[in-house]
Amino acid sequence: MFKSVEELVRTATERGIPISEVMIEQEVHVRRSTREEVVGMMERNLEVMEEAVARALEGVTSVTGLTGNDAVLMTDYIRSGKSLAGDLILDAVAKAIGTNEVNAAMGRICATPTAGSAGVVPGTLFAVKERLEMDRDAMVRYLFTSGAFGFVVANNASISGAAGGCQAEVGSATGMAAAAIVEAAGGTPEQSATAFAIALKNMLGLVCDPVAGLVEVPCVKRNAMGGANAIVAADMALAGITSRIPCDEVISAMHEIGQMMPTALKETARGGLANTPTARRLERNIFGEKENVQK
Amino acid sequence: MKYRSVFDIIGPVMVGPSSSHTAGAARIGLMAGKLFGRTPRLAHITFYGSFADTYRGHGTDVAIVGGIMGFDTFDLRIPQALDIAKQRGIEVVFETSDALTDHPNTARVHLEDEDGTFEIVGISIGGGTIEITELNGFPLKLSGGGPALVVLHHDRFGAIAAVTGILARHELNIGHMEVSRHEKGKQALMAIEIDEHLSKDVLAEIERLPQIERVAIFGE
Numbered sequence: 001m002f003k004s005v006e007e008l009v010r011t012a013t014e015r016g017i018p019i020s021e022v023m024i025e026q027e028v029h030v031r032r033s034t035r036e037e038v039v040g041m042m043e044r045n046l047e048v049m050e051e052a053v054a055r056a057l058e059g060v061t062s063v064t065g066l067t068g069n070d071a072v073l074m075t076d077y078i079r080s081g082k083s084l085a086g087d088l089i090l091d092a093v094a095k096a097i098g099t100n101e102v103n104a105a106m107g108r109i110c111a112t113p114t115a116g117s118a119g120v121v122p123g124t125l126f127a128v129k130e131r132l133e134m135d136r137d138a139m140v141r142y143l144f145t146s147g148a149f150g151f152v153v154a155n156n157a158s159i160s161g162a163a164g165g166c167q168a169e170v171g172s173a174t175g176m177a178a179a180a181i182v183e184a185a186g187g188t189p190e191q192s193a194t195a196f197a198i199a200l201k202n203m204l205g206l207v208c209d210p211v212a213g214l215v216e217v218p219c220v221k222r223n224a225m226g227g228a229n230a231i232v233a234a235d236m237a238l239a240g241i242t243s244r245i246p247c248d249e250v251i252s253a254m255h256e257i258g259q260m261m262p263t264a265l266k267e268t269a270r271g272g273l274a275n276t277p278t279a280r281r282l283e284r285n286i287f288g289e290k291e292n293v294q295k
Numbered sequence: 296m297k298y299r300s301v302f303d304i305i306g307p308v309m310v311g312p313s314s315s316h317t318a319g320a321a322r323i324g325l326m327a328g329k330l331f332g333r334t335p336r337l338a339h340i341t342f343y344g345s346f347a348d349t350y351r352g353h354g355t356d357v358a359i360v361g362g363i364m365g366f367d368t369f370d371l372r373i374p375q376a377l378d379i380a381k382q383r384g385i386e387v388v389f390e391t392s393d394a395l396t397d398h399p400n401t402a403r404v405h406l407e408d409e410d411g412t413f414e415i416v417g418i419s420i421g422g423g424t425i426e427i428t429e430l431n432g433f434p435l436k437l438s439g440g441g442p443a444l445v446v447l448h449h450d451r452f453g454a455i456a457a458v459t460g461i462l463a464r465h466e467l468n469i470g471h472m473e474v475s476r477h478e479k480g481k482q483a484l485m486a487i488e489i490d491e492h493l494s495k496d497v498l499a500e501i502e503r504l505p506q507i508e509r510v511a512i513f514g515e
Contacts, residue, residue: 001299018504023301027302030300030492033492033493041302042301042305045305045306045308068509081376090346101479102311104312106312106354107310108311109308110305110307110309111305111307111314111318112305112306113498114422115312115317115423116313144305145407146304147304147305151301154303154424155298159420159421160315160420160421162344162345162400163398163399163420163421200334212352213348215311215316220484238434265317266400267348268348269348287351289471
């Protein structure tokens with residue numbers, strides 16, 4: 001099994017195959033399975049992602065009412081033709097938001113790499129697929145490439161907000177998406193690693209401070225910005241811009257920052273946005289006075 | 296390596312909102328329910344760390360109870376699990392503890408009925424992946440280097456040989472193995488890490504052995 005991004009990139013480059021193929025081969029080996037079965041499993045995950053976005057675009061609201069219907073607002077805004085950032089980026093934003101709105105409503109999603117960060121990878125995929133003329137096979141590959149980078153992060157750092165803050169979740173997801181966009185656009189494995197590094201560098205230090213401990217505020221909007229960040233990072237790498245700090249070292253830095261981060265900012269709802277007066281008021285409205293008030 | 300599969304990263308398919316606090320909790324519950332092997336009369340669940348602080352908002356409570364009843368991470372009945380448990384006659388008690396644990400997402404699940412009790416401690420390490428650190432008071436030290444077979448059995452001669460014999464016949468190599476017991480002749484535990492994927496047939500074969508109480512597999 002590959003242990004670092006360097007090893008992953010070297011394997012792909014030396015053998016002249018995409019990163020997605022390295023991931024597929026490893027999975028077939030670990031599972032003692034067939035290629036068809038492994039690809040089929042990923043196709044089913046892709047279908048879950050499509051269903052989640054479709055549901056979000058019909059409008060969905062969470063049980064608490066804290067989040068919902070922003071994917072619809074953004075989609076309508078894109079249709080108005082007045083957008084500034086560009087339709088492709090905003091499409092990713094809308095679909096990342098949508099996936100996380102469904103997640104917040106306890107709907108069914110596919111974790112990528114976690115549920116709280118489940119919007120970034122599918123949101124960007126569905127936004128770039130037409131521009132990059134991706135068929136079903138390319139879409140499935142996108143998920144394997146994302147997974148390959150997430151695999152290294154999970155084993156060398158963390159993908160848990162409770163252990164490493166939001167940088168470990170939306171940060172990792174953003175890097176994963178950036179790397180996958182590069183491969184889908186015809187970039188090299190090295191450029192995928194660069195895109196990952198650029199994306200994660202700009203998410204370092206991001207804390208996990210969910211209001212009332214719910215995966216809603218600010219998670220949904222962090223997925224939106226993760227999607228935008230991923231596309232820009234991919235474009236930077238494809239333009240030939242490189243990262244002075246190698247990808248694996250960025251991942252190590254993320255891990256170190258996560259360990260230094262105070263517990264109050266790691267999914268405990270004790271600090272940051274979760275500890276603002278408005279957040280505390282929302283929390284009391286949702287749960288009543290009894291719990292979590294003295295913290 | 297803690298994560299072995301791309302589907303630990305792109306997956307699981309699950310009911311929201313949190314892979315560690317919802318899907319991971321469901322999997323801890325599933326493991327407890329499967330090893331208990333029947334519908335409990337009482338489920339006493341203790342949450343530590345981040346689980347204790349945020350369990351209601353993340354649906355950790357409904358997910359772990361759903362898991363105990365056999366609901367997988369993607370089961371759309373999870374949000375209603377507490378009502379369903381009541382209908383099935385399961386008394387559910389939640390407790391939060393500020394005791395320090397090695398991992399922030401830790402849960403202790405205690406199940407009982409008139410025939411016995413069962414307890415596991417699980418940690419949810421991110422993305423829905425879990426580890427079981429304690430089982431009926433037996434500490435589990437699995438490296439996570441491969442799938443692990445956990446076997447609860449009667450402490451009697453031949454039990455270990457019978458299980459490892461089946462593994463040998465299926466050409467499955469053991470990477471690491473631990474055996475422990477509380478008292479001579481009572482319940483004992485085997486934790487066996489295997490290098491290869493373990494099929495359901497092998498699991499069923501082990502489960503049919505006379506000395507064996509329960510079998511479960513981790514890290515698949």
